Each structure stands twice: as C-alpha cells, then as structure tokens.
Amino acid sequence: MGFLDTIFGRTKPVQPKLDDLFGLPSAAVQLEAATGFKPTGSGSVSFRAAEGRPFADIQKEVLELLDMDNGKPGGGLPVEVTKDSYGYTWIVSNHLSDEMDALVTDLHAVNSALVDGGFGPQLLCTLVAFSDDNHRRLSLVYLYKRGTFYPFAPLPGRQDRRDNALELQVKGILAEDLRIEQDLARWFPVWGAPGL
Amino acid sequence: MATRTRYAPDRGLTVRMTATMFLLGLVFVAFVALIIGIMSAAHASAGAIIFIALVFGGGSAFVSLFFSDKIALAAAGARVVSPQEAPQLHGIVDRLCALADMPKPRVAIAPTRMPNAFATGRNSKNSVLCVTDGLLRHTDLTQEELEGILAHELSHVAHKDVQVMTYASLLAIVAGLLVRFAFYSELFGGGRRSNNDGNAALLIPLIMLASAVVYAISFLLIRLLSRYRELAADRSGALLTQNPSALMSALTKVSQGMNPIPTQDLRAAEPLNAFYFAPAMKLHGGGPSLSNAFSTHPSLKKRIEQLEKIQRELGQPGAGPRGLR
Numbered sequence: 001m002g003f004l005d006t007i008f009g010r011t012k013p014v015q016p017k018l019d020d021l022f023g024l025p026s027a028a029v030q031l032e033a034a035t036g037f038k039p040t041g042s043g044s045v046s047f048r049a050a051e052g053r054p055f056a057d058i059q060k061e062v063l064e065l066l067d068m069d070n071g072k073p074g075g076g077l078p079v080e081v082t083k084d085s086y087g088y089t090w091i092v093s094n095h096l097s098d099e100m101d102a103l104v105t106d107l108h109a110v111n112s113a114l115v116d117g118g119f120g121p122q123l124l125c126t127l128v129a130f131s132d133d134n135h136r137r138l139s140l141v142y143l144y145k146r147g148t149f150y151p152f153a154p155l156p157g158r159q160d161r162r163d164n165a166l167e168l169q170v171k172g173i174l175a176e177d178l179r180i181e182q183d184l185a186r187w188f189p190v191w192g193a194p195g196l
Numbered sequence: 197m198a199t200r201t202r203y204a205p206d207r208g209l210t211v212r213m214t215a216t217m218f219l220l221g222l223v224f225v226a227f228v229a230l231i232i233g234i235m236s237a238a239h240a241s242a243g244a245i246i247f248i249a250l251v252f253g254g255g256s257a258f259v260s261l262f263f264s265d266k267i268a269l270a271a272a273g274a275r276v277v278s279p280q281e282a283p284q285l286h287g288i289v290d291r292l293c294a295l296a297d298m299p300k301p302r303v304a305i306a307p308t309r310m311p312n313a314f315a316t317g318r319n320s321k322n323s324v325l326c327v328t329d330g331l332l333r334h335t336d337l338t339q340e341e342l343e344g345i346l347a348h349e350l351s352h353v354a355h356k357d358v359q360v361m362t363y364a365s366l367l368a369i370v371a372g373l374l375v376r377f378a379f380y381s382e383l384f385g386g387g388r389r390s391n392n393d394g395n396a397a398l399l400i401p402l403i404m405l406a407s408a409v410v411y412a413i414s415f416l417l418i419r420l421l422s423r424y425r426e427l428a429a430d431r432s433g434a435l436l437t438q439n440p441s442a443l444m445s446a447l448t449k450v451s452q453g454m455n456p457i458p459t460q461d462l463r464a465a466e467p468l469n470a471f472y473f474a475p476a477m478k479l480h481g482g483g484p485s486l487s488n489a490f491s492t493h494p495s496l497k498k499r500i501e502q503l504e505k506i507q508r509e510l511g512q513p514g515a516g517p518r519g520l521r
C-alpha cells in the first residue's frame with residue numbers, strides 16, 4: 001500500500017497471480033519421486049462469491065465451460081460445487097491421477113473466467129490433492145495473491161492436527177520447483193476442504 | 197496487463213478526507229507560527245513552557261503509538277488467543293488476510309458482554325485484532341456478519357489508522373498540555389513577576405487562549421477525520437468480503453445491542469472508542485448535530501447509506517462502475 005492509500009484510507013483490491021499454477025505438473029512428478037505421494041486427480045478452486053447477479057452469472061458460465069468436455073479423454077468427471085462453513089465456494093474438478101495437465105487447465109479456466117469478469121480479487125486459494133500408499137493425505141495450496149504454494153497435511157484420524165514434519169519435508173523437496181510461501185504464518189489450515 | 201476492476205474509488209470521501217487533513221495542517225502551521233512569534237518576543241518562561249509541552253506531548257504520542265497494542269489490550273482486559281483456542285475466529289481471519297494479501301494480526305478476545313471489536317497496533321506486523329465475548333456469543337449474529345465486522349477491523353489495520361490518528365492528534369495533545377502548563381505557571385509563577393515585566397504577564401494568558409482555541413478546533417477536526425476513517429474501513433471491508441449486506445445487518449444488530457448493556461462496561465470502554473467497530477458510548481446533551489460533531493463514529497444511517505451504494509454497484513449488470521488499472 002502506498003503512502004497516498006494510507007492517507008486516504010483506501011485499499012486497492014489485490015489481483016491474483018495465475019501463472020505459477022502451471023508449475024504444478026512438474027512439481028507433482030518431483031513429489032512422487034521423492035516421497036511416493038501421487039496426485040489423486042482432484043483439484044479445487046476456492047473463492048469468495050460476491051453478492052449480486054453478475055457474479056452468479058459468471059459462476060454459471062464457468063461450470064458450463066468445465067463440463068463441456070466430459071466423457072472425452074482428459075475431460076474428467078463433472079465438476080462439483082460446494083460451499084464451506086466459512087462461506088467460500090469451492091469448484092472441484094476430478095480427473096484421473098495422471099491427468100495433472102488437464103486438471104491445471106481446468107483450474108486455470110475458472111481463474112481466468114473470474115479475472116475476466118472483474119472478480120479476480122475474490123480468488124482465495126486453489127488446492128490439489130495427493131495421497132500415498134499408506135493413505136496419508138497431502139495437498140498443495142496455492143495462494144493467488146502471493147503467487148506461492150504451501151503444503152497442508154492433515155493427520156489421518158486426528159481431528160484438527162497437522163503433520164508438520166511432512167509439510168516441512170515437502171517444503172524442502174519442492175523448493176526448487178515451486179515458489180513456496182516463506183511466511184509460515186500464512187500456511188493456514190483448510191480443514192474439510194472438498195477434494196482433500 | 198490491463199486488468200478489469202469493478203470498483204471505482206470513492207472520490208467524495210477522498211476529497212472530504214483531504215480537506216480535513218488540510219485544515220488540520222493549516223491549524224498546525226498557524227499554531228507553529230504563533231509560537232515562533234511568541235518565542236521571538238523572547239521570554240524565557242514562555243519558551244520553557246512550550247518546549248516542555250512539545251517534549252511531553254511528542255513523548256506521550258510516541259509511547260501511545262509504540263505500545264498501542266499493549267495499552268489497548270490491557271485497557272480492554274483482552275487476551276491473545278491461539279488458533280487451537282478459537283479455531284473458527286482464526287479461520288475467518290486467516291481467509292480474509294489471504295484475500296487481502298496482508299500479514300495476519302494477532303487475535304485477542306476481551307471478556308466484555310458488549311458486542312464489539314477493535315483493531316490496534318502501529319503497523320500490520322504489530323497489530324492485534326480484538327473481539328469481545330459479547331460479539332462471539334451474540335446469538336443472532338451470523339458467521340457472515342461476524343466476518344463483515346472482522347473485515348472492517350482488518351481494513352483499519354491495512355489503512356494504518358492507529359498511526360494516522362496518532363499523528364493527527366499530536367497537535368491537540370501539545371495544545372492541550374500548553375493550556376494546562378500555562379494555567380499552572382500563571383497560578384504559581386504570576387506573583388513573582390516584577391512590574392517592569394508587564395509584557396510577559398500578558399504573554400502567558402495569550403498562549404493559554406491560543407492553545408485552547410487550537411485544541412478545540414483540532415479536536416473537532418480529529419473527530420471528523422475519525423468518522424471518515426470509519427467510512428473508509430466500512431467500504432474496504434465490504435469490498436473485501438463482497439458482501440455489503442452482511443456488514444449492514446451486522447452494524448444494525450450491534451448498534452441495537454448497545455442499549456441494554458450495563459453502564460459500567462460502557463464507561464470502562466469509552467477511552468477505546470475511536471478504535472471500536474461501533475461507538476460504545478453515545479454522547480449526551482446537545483442537539484443531534486452537535487453530538488454528531490463530537491462523535492468518533494459516523495451515524496448508523498450514514499454508514500448504511502454508503503454500504504447500500506456498494507450493494508448497488510455489485511448488483512449492476514454488465515459490471516457496474518469500473519476502470520482499467
């Protein structure tokens with residue numbers, strides 16, 4: 001925030017950074033090689049729905065767009081829309097485990113539709129889910145406003161506990177492939193996120 | 197890359213805020229000029245009084261700025277809570293901070309039954325966001341309404357309102373001290389002055405009078421500025437959550453909830469008034485216009501009107517007012 005913004009007490013809506021998302025497919029390969037965590041094929045975009053008709057219209061268009069290629073190779077399953085307990089909307093796209101590129105393309109389609117509609121500041125985070133053979137869960141969370149990723153690993157069977165050791169391990173592994181959020185205070189937990 | 201943005205800045209508010217700050221600056225310049233004039237009349241005791249007032253005033257402003265978070269937390273009896281203690285509250289703040297791309301402030305809860313919230317701290321790293329028990333336990337406040345209130349408080353942090361208001365009140369603090377010092381020196385030092393020093397005997401009351409006038413004017417301007425900062429925080433908060441309706445209903449509910457609260461709580465909370473979500477104490481006496489001029493918060497009606505405007509912008513087909521940025 002600039003000096004003038006402070007003087008006048010105004011905040012500019014923060015526009016999202018979208019491009020870093022495309023680093024995900026290669027990072028997923030690296031992650032699997034190092035830890036055995038495979039993509040589940042599920043990914044989601046979380047945003048804050050604005051009140052009013054224009055936003056509802058855009059959301060409807062996005063869903064229609066994503067479902068156009070259902071049934072075709074790489075097209076994935078129909079998208080799901082859920083609203084979490086914090087009032088954020090999640091659009092969940094489900095693909096096969098090896099279709100990371102198609103998944104990222106889907107996620108990007110949601111992002112760019114919102115940005116084109118002028119609702120870019122509404123994007124909160126995107127989440128791509130992974131799991132290993134022991135059914136441990138891990139997700140990479142992308143923070144749109146920062147353009148950074150962080151790992152989130154809920155401990156199985158324990159409520160509201162995170163596997164911090166695993167998260168820090170993943171942070172080290174992916175440090176060269178993705179921009180990892182360095183401020184650990186911003187690694188907020190996304191309990192109960194759809195697709196996780 | 198030209199990105200579409202849906203929000204036009206509120207020029208009217210910016211202009212009014214600039215005008216207020218300009219007037220404050222003008223009073224400041226006039227005051228300094230007057231003091232220099234008095235100093236050049238070269239009277240030692242007057243000079244000393246002014247110097248002491250400047251040091252004390254500046255010092256107290258610095259202390260209150262530097263320790264604003266600790267002072268406010270102590271005054272409210274609030275306690276910083278961890279994410280484990282208040283997961284839901286932290287969850288809302290986490291998400292709002294991620295949306296707004298700002299560092300997360302500490303989160304505190306004050307054991308007060310009055311439903312309210314405040315944010316303080318000299319910068320975003322040292323800021324703390326405090327909500328009262330009454331707000332969290334408010335039975336008919338939905339999560340979205342609570343979120344609207346928190347977004348309003350986070351906007352105060354983003355706007356650095358504690359700093360802005362401290363700098364703005366510096367002049368009033370110094371002027372207020374000068375009135376007091378000049379008064380005491382008149383009381384205790386007046387008798388000692390010899391007859392050939394008649395010039396100086398006039399000087400002290402002059403300083404007192406000028407300071408009193410400056411204090412009164414800057415007090416009103418600071419209150420005016422505070423009301424504009426509230427409107428600005430309402431606006432930024434509503435734009436952050438994109439849900440002006442929730443903030444409107446939260447405002448209405450919290451303001452109504454102010455009335456049936458015990459007086460003791462209200463008095464204890466009054467010094468913190470400027471940083472609260474809704475004013476804890478309504479000023480008594482005077483007509484409606486007079487009490488408005490003294491108030492730290494704009495009237496509920498004004499705040500609702502502004503939010504309705506944002507509501508209309510969001511509901512406009514096509515895209516509403518927008519510009520390229």
